[in-house]
Amino acid sequence: MGWLTVLILVLGAGWLAQIAGTYFQMEHYRKVLGSIQERGGEGYVGVGNSKARFGKGVILILVSGEDGVIREALRMRGMTVFARFQDAGEFVGMRLEELRDEDRQEPYDEATLLAARRAVEQIDQIKQERAEAAVG
Secondary structure: OOHHHHHHHHHHHHHHHHHHHHHHHHHHHHHHHHHHHHHOOOOEEEEEEEOOOOOOEEEEEEEEOOOOEEEEEEEEEEOOOOOOEEEOHHHOOOEHHHHHOOOOOOOOOHHHHHHHHHHHHHHHHHHHHHHHHHHO
C-alpha cells in the first residue's frame, strides 16, 4: 500500500469519527432539551449560540419564567464534539433585561454574552408570537 492510500484511509477514518462524534453530541443536545420540555411548567426556553472560528464555541440554554427571571441555565462550551452541557448557575436569578444590555461585559466572556443575548432574543420572539396568537 502506498503512502497516498494510507493517508486517504487515515483521513477517511478521521472523518467517520467526526461524524459519529457529532451524532452523539446532537443526541445529548436533544436529550437535554427534551428533559427541559418534560418538566414543563410555565415560562420560556431560549437557545443561543456563539460560534468561534478558532477557540471555544458556546451554546446556552436559558429557561425563564413568565416574570422574566431565569430559572435554569445550561452551557455547552468547547472546541470538540466531546463538549457537554453543564450547569451555568451564575445566570439563575438574573432578569432577562440584564442580558439585553449591549454594553455589559462582565463577568462573562464575549462568546457567552453573545449566546445569552441570542437566547434572550429567542425568548422575546416566542413571547411575542404567543401574545399575537392570544389576541388573534
